[in-house]
Each structure stands twice: as structure tokens, then as C-alpha cells.
Amino acid sequence: MxxxxxxxxxxxxxxxxxxxxxxxxxxxxLVATKGFSGFPCKVYTGxxxxxxxxxxxxxxxxxxxxxxxxGTQSAAAICALGIAECKPDVVINAGTAGSFxxxxxxxxxxxxxxxxxxxDRRISLSGFDKYGVGGYHVALGSHLTTMFPTAVxxxxxxxxxxxxxxxxxxxxxxxxxxxxxxxxxxxxxxxxSMGVPLIALKSVTDMIDxxxxxxxxxxxxxxxSSETLQIALARLLDELSIDLVRSISFSRNLPLIxxxxxxxxxxxxxx
Numbered sequence: 001m002x003x004x005x006x007x008x009x010x011x012x013x014x015x016x017x018x019x020x021x022x023x024x025x026x027x028x029x030l031v032a033t034k035g036f037s038g039f040p041c042k043v044y045t046g047x048x049x050x051x052x053x054x055x056x057x058x059x060x061x062x063x064x065x066x067x068x069x070x071g072t073q074s075a076a077a078i079c080a081l082g083i084a085e086c087k088p089d090v091v092i093n094a095g096t097a098g099s100f101x102x103x104x105x106x107x108x109x110x111x112x113x114x115x116x117x118x119x120d121r122r123i124s125l126s127g128f129d130k131y132g133v134g135g136y137h138v139a140l141g142s143h144l145t146t147m148f149p150t151a152v153x154x155x156x157x158x159x160x161x162x163x164x165x166x167x168x169x170x171x172x173x174x175x176x177x178x179x180x181x182x183x184x185x186x187x188x189x190x191x192x193s194m195g196v197p198l199i200a201l202k203s204v205t206d207m208i209d210x211x212x213x214x215x216x217x218x219x220x221x222x223x224x225s226s227e228t229l230q231i232a233l234a235r236l237l238d239e240l241s242i243d244l245v246r247s248i249s250f251s252r253n254l255p256l257i258x259x260x261x262x263x264x265x266x267x268x269x270x271x
Contacts, residue, residue: 009242011048012088013056014079016095016183017068018042019222021058023230024094030056036081040069048237055086071157075183079190090197090245094233096225097153097181097202098218100173100209107207107221110232111151111179113200114138115253116188117260119165119180120156135257136188138198141247147239148232151177152256153202155185160214167270168263170209180208188250197248201236203229 015021021044024030030044040060048054057078059069079091099105116136123132140150154169159182161169172178179202191198203225206217 009052009240009245010087010089011052011054011237011240012079012082012086012091013054014075014082014091014093014183014187015056015058016070016075017222018058020095020226020229021056023226024233025056027230027234028054030054036078036085039077039081041074041078049234050238052237052240055082055088057082071182072155072186076186076190079187080194083190083194083196088196089242090199090240090248091187091191092233092236093184093187093198093200094229095181095183095200095202096205096218096222096229097179098206098208098214099151099177099179099204100170101207102170102173102209103177105177105179105204105207107204108225108228110148110201110203110228111177112140112144112148113153113179113184113202114140114145114150115152115256116185116200117152117154117256118156118185119154119161119169119260120158122264129261130257133257133260134185134189135253135260136185136192137251137253137256138188139247139249139251140199141244143239143244144199144236147235148201149177151179151202153179153181153184153200155181155183157182159218161208164264164267166208167267168260171263172260173209179204192250197245198250199236199248201229201232203232
């Protein structure tokens with residue numbers, strides 16, 4: 001813990017799946033509340049080990065299909081509702097993600113995210129192509145980036161990816177640690193628009209450039225990766241302070257945006 005730093009941070013903690021969230025709910029002894037009006041998410045409240053107020057949300061279960069409401073739409077809606085209703089000092093998105101052997105990732109590794117992209121929001125119009133990629137950069141400060149390895153998070157609306165996406169992402173993974181999820185860029189977009197600091201931790205469940213079927217590998221490793229995520233999150237919460245939160249800032253990573261646009265165009269032309 002940083003000596004001399006003031007704590008008492010109001011935290012909005014976002015999870016997509018109940019399996020990802022349950023270890024943290026149990027560890028902190030969080031209590032279920034009535035939730036946010038008009039949306040079927042689950043909301044739990046309490047404190048962490050050093051007295052910070054925690055509001056934890058899980059996206060909830062679709063009433064027709066009985067599955068977790070994963071994906072960008074639910075994540076963005078819950079993030080916006082949570083910020084509007086709870087007025088947090090910081091949003092923390094904790095979840096699982098795929099990664100790549102090309103960047104030497106392993107199952108259960110946990111990364112803290114510095115850059116957020118959309119890999120499947122391709123808009124073939126001048127200017128809109130860069131807007132579609134997003135390219136949100138979060139300056140976290142040296143204390144946070146020395147606690148965990150950093151990564152770029154690339155977000156899409158599907159668990160699997162197209163050949164174009166795989167080629168572009170695999171090339172990018174040779175240059176930087178890369179994790180692939182279904183929520184974080186949407187959360188980053190909301191937080192940037194509403195002026196709320198964001199920290200994202202992602203635990204690896206599957207190797208996108210490996211030999212296994214993504215869905216099967218994800219299901220097999222979900223519990224283990226959720227446990228390593230909870231350990232990393234506990235460490236983050238123990239170190240979190242209002243001073244660290246206030247040092248976080250957003251910007252656009254134009255070189256990364258331009259690189260992703262270029263990679264997409266090159267690989268679209270090659271298939």
C-alpha cells in the first residue's frame with residue numbers, strides 16, 4: 001500500500017458473467033440489492049478490505065434464453081446506468097478474455113489494460129473507419145502498471161472471430177500483449193464520454209491462435225481464470241487510493257487506431 005495516500009474510494013465494479021464475479025462477491029461479503037431500475041442486472045454492495053465503498057454489478061441473465069447477458073450492449077448500458085446512479089470515483093471492469101501465444105500469454109495470466117480497440121466495428125467511410133476502431137488510451141500511472149503486465153484489449157460482439165480479424169489481431173499480438181473480450185472497449189467509450197476513470201483487469205481463458213475450439217477451451221478454464229482474476233483484483237483493491245484514481249486520464253491512441261485500420265484493410269484485400 002502506498003504510504004501517505006488517502007483511501008475511501010467509491011468503486012463501480014463491472015462483471016459480465018456471474019461465474020467471474022462470484023469469487024469477489026464471496027471474498028468481500030457483498031450483499032445483493034434491488035439493482036438498477038429498468039435493467040435486469042444484478043447489483044451487490046459493501047466494502048473492500050480497506051474501507052472503500054464497492055458497488056458490484058453482474059450483467060444478469062437473459063429472461064428468454066437463460067444465459068449471461070455478455071457483450072458490448074449490456075456492458076455499455078450498465079456502465080452508463082451505474083455511473084449516473086452511483087456517481088463512482090472509478091469504474092473497474094474485471095473479466096476474462098482470450099489471448100495469443102504470439103505474445104507469450106498463458107491461461108490464468110492477468111493483464112491490466114492500457115489501450116482499448118474494437119476489432120469488428122469496421123465502418124468503410126472516411127473518418128468513420130478510425131472512429132469505429134475507437135483507440136482509447138488510459139494513462140494509469142507507474143504504480144498500477146508495475147503491479148500487473150499491461151495489454152491492449154480488443155473488443156468484439158462475438159466469442160469467435162473472422163479470418164480477417166484473426167490475421168489482424170495475430171499480427172498485432174506479435175508487437176504487444178493483446179487480450180480479446182466482448183465488453184471492455186464499450187465500457188471505455190462510456191467512461192471516456194462521462195469523464196470517469198477506468199481500470200480493467202483481464203484474466204486469460206483461451207488461446208485464440210491455439211489449436212483448440214475457443215468455446216470448449218473457454219468453458220474448461222473459466223473457473224480457474226476467474227480465481228486468478230479475483231486474486232489480482234484483491235491486490236488492486238488493497239493498493240487503490242483516491243490519488244491513484246485521480247491520476248488516470250483518457251486520450252486517443254492515433255498510431256494504434258491507424259495501425260488497426262491498416263491491418264484490417266490489408267487482410268480484407270488478401271482473403
